[in-house]
Amino acid sequence: xxPGFPLFRLPDNVVLSVFQNVGVxxxxxxxxxxxxxxxxxxxxxxxxDSISLDTGASxxxxxxxxFVEIRIAFExxxxxxxxxxxxxxxxxxxxxxxxxxxxxxxESVAYxxxxxxxxxxxxxxxFMEILHHNWIDxxxxxWNSAYPLESIQQLINGLEIKNLHFTKDSDSEDYLVNCLNAxxxxxxxxxxxxxxxxRNRTRMRQFFIQNLDDIFILDAPSDDAxxxxxxxxxxxxxxxxxxxxxxxxxxxxxxxxxxDMMNHLNAIRPSRSFCLDRTPLFxxxxxxxxxxxxxxLDYIVIGNASLRKxxxxxxxHAKYLRFHLILQEFLND
Amino acid sequence: xxxxxxxxxxxxxxxxxxPVLYKIISSDNHVFTIxxxxxxxxxxxxxxxxxxxxxxxxxxxxxxxxENVNGKNMETIVQFCERHKYDEEExxxxxxxxxxxxxxxxxxxxxxxxxELFQLIxxxxxxxxQKLMDYCCRVIGxxxxxxxxxxxRIIYGIPTDAEDDALExxxxxxxxxxx
Numbered sequence: 001x002x003p004g005f006p007l008f009r010l011p012d013n014v015v016l017s018v019f020q021n022v023g024v025x026x027x028x029x030x031x032x033x034x035x036x037x038x039x040x041x042x043x044x045x046x047x048x049d050s051i052s053l054d055t056g057a058s059x060x061x062x063x064x065x066x067f068v069e070i071r072i073a074f075e076x077x078x079x080x081x082x083x084x085x086x087x088x089x090x091x092x093x094x095x096x097x098x099x100x101x102x103x104x105x106x107e108s109v110a111y112x113x114x115x116x117x118x119x120x121x122x123x124x125x126x127f128m129e130i131l132h133h134n135w136i137d138x139x140x141x142x143w144n145s146a147y148p149l150e151s152i153q154q155l156i157n158g159l160e161i162k163n164l165h166f167t168k169d170s171d172s173e174d175y176l177v178n179c180l181n182a183x184x185x186x187x188x189x190x191x192x193x194x195x196x197x198x199r200n201r202t203r204m205r206q207f208f209i210q211n212l213d214d215i216f217i218l219d220a221p222s223d224d225a226x227x228x229x230x231x232x233x234x235x236x237x238x239x240x241x242x243x244x245x246x247x248x249x250x251x252x253x254x255x256x257x258x259x260d261m262m263n264h265l266n267a268i269r270p271s272r273s274f275c276l277d278r279t280p281l282f283x284x285x286x287x288x289x290x291x292x293x294x295x296x297l298d299y300i301v302i303g304n305a306s307l308r309k310x311x312x313x314x315x316x317h318a319k320y321l322r323f324h325l326i327l328q329e330f331l332n333d
Numbered sequence: 334x335x336x337x338x339x340x341x342x343x344x345x346x347x348x349x350x351x352p353v354l355y356k357i358i359s360s361d362n363h364v365f366t367i368x369x370x371x372x373x374x375x376x377x378x379x380x381x382x383x384x385x386x387x388x389x390x391x392x393x394x395x396x397x398x399x400e401n402v403n404g405k406n407m408e409t410i411v412q413f414c415e416r417h418k419y420d421e422e423e424x425x426x427x428x429x430x431x432x433x434x435x436x437x438x439x440x441x442x443x444x445x446x447x448x449e450l451f452q453l454i455x456x457x458x459x460x461x462x463q464k465l466m467d468y469c470c471r472v473i474g475x476x477x478x479x480x481x482x483x484x485x486r487i488i489y490g491i492p493t494d495a496e497d498d499a500l501e502x503x504x505x506x507x508x509x510x511x512x
Contacts, residue, residue: 005450005473026474033486036492
């Protein structure tokens with residue numbers, strides 16, 4: 001007998017059981033070895049929470065399974081190559097990482113991976129097939145991405161892109177429009193650190209190509225923020241399912257008053273939820289918060305918790321639920 | 334010709350708790366006694382006992398021959414079943430990873446070489462002992478921890494697609510049982 005373990009000399013039901021008893025990273029790695037192992041991994045019916053693609057300096061595919069994140073980085077070996085000539089169809093090097101949470105600590109493992117003749121799209125198709133997930137939850141484009149838009153478009157051709165994010169300022173409105181038209185996200189479009197010109201509502205209006213799930217207001221309201229009236233005109237006629245506020249001071253210096261929040265709610269009228277991220281603790285006052293249930297919202301999210309209309313705590317987002325579980329576990333220790 | 338057992342009969346220290354004991358004879362004629370609660374962990378053995386109509390009165394007079402399992406593996410299996418006979422039933426797993434930690438006692442029990450582990454798994458599969466099968470599979474699964482695909486291929490002896498194809502071709506070319 002060889003020094004290894006003769007797995008495939010075992011009955012099929014036992015082989016399947018072994019595959020069920022390895023970690024999700026190993027299951028994914030095993031699927032890459034042969035057609036037979038791929039078929040077995042397919043039969044495990046793995047369902048990730050999300051798959052995202054980040055096209056920055058390298059092309060990263062991230063697969064989230066609860067507390068486990070698998071990241072596959074596709075890199076060209078020649079990092080000095082001129083960006084205009086970098087193509088991502090066939091990576092020179094593929095790296096495989098796993099981040100996991102062990103006893104409330106994050107740990108990361110890097111796996112070596114020798115690349116075969118496959119291209120990035122071949123890998124994406126492979127993962128989509130074994131994970132039964134035929135869409136990209138989030139595509140992140142960096143303004144200074146190493147990859148031309150045409151390459152990215154080819155890479156995701158035929159796949160639904162739910163959310164599109166930009167991570168850096170773009171000084172070209174045409175570039176943003178081109179990206180949006182090329183990618184056509186089905187749910188949301190997110191501009192981080194957007195340049196000032198996006199404050200021009202008539203020009204911004206073109207980005208609202210369809211109903212969006214979420215409108216996210218950063219640092220609002222303040223002198224630099226987008227005026228409420230303009231937001232209202234921007235979203236006029238569109239259904240906005242969620243309204244989120246972020247970056248509100250955690251230390252008591254509120255940059256937004258109850259009245260401001262109420263004004264935004266009444267103006268935008270989200271159909272499903274209202275999310276207050278990083279709000280100070282005192283908003284956790286049911287009688288004060290109840291005023292925000294001005295319409296038929298499913299829930300309101302405050303930092304790490306969610307409230308129903310009757311003031312009871314709601315469990316609506318998996319990420320919040322997990323946070324509660326960790327916290328509970330921690331308190332029990 | 335009868336073969337004398339090479340190892341003494343394994344006496345299980347559970348008589349006080351459960352007086353019902355069964356005798357099992359392994360393929361190499363080693364005799365083991367096992368308590369009723371423990372033997373229930375093996376679906377195959379328990380079905381056999383039920384079908385043979387063995388009772389507390391006649392169980393020890395009617396040893397059960399198990400021709401597919403040798404004495405060494407049977408000893409491990411009996412130890413395991415006695416250890417876990419009062420365990421609560423595990424909930425069905427629904428997630429993509431089986432969430433359990435292999436207890437240290439069981440890890441020690443299963444710290445055997447690959448050939449022995451292979452034979453033990455075949456025996457466990459034959460006797461249909463789900464918990465021991467899960468634990469054995471976890472031990473094999475742990476071999477994959479932090480390994481690269483190429484290392485996984487070597488550790489598990491996974492054939493390449495070309496090797497699988499060649500094997501399939503040779504299987505289809507070879508004459509069947511009739512000819």
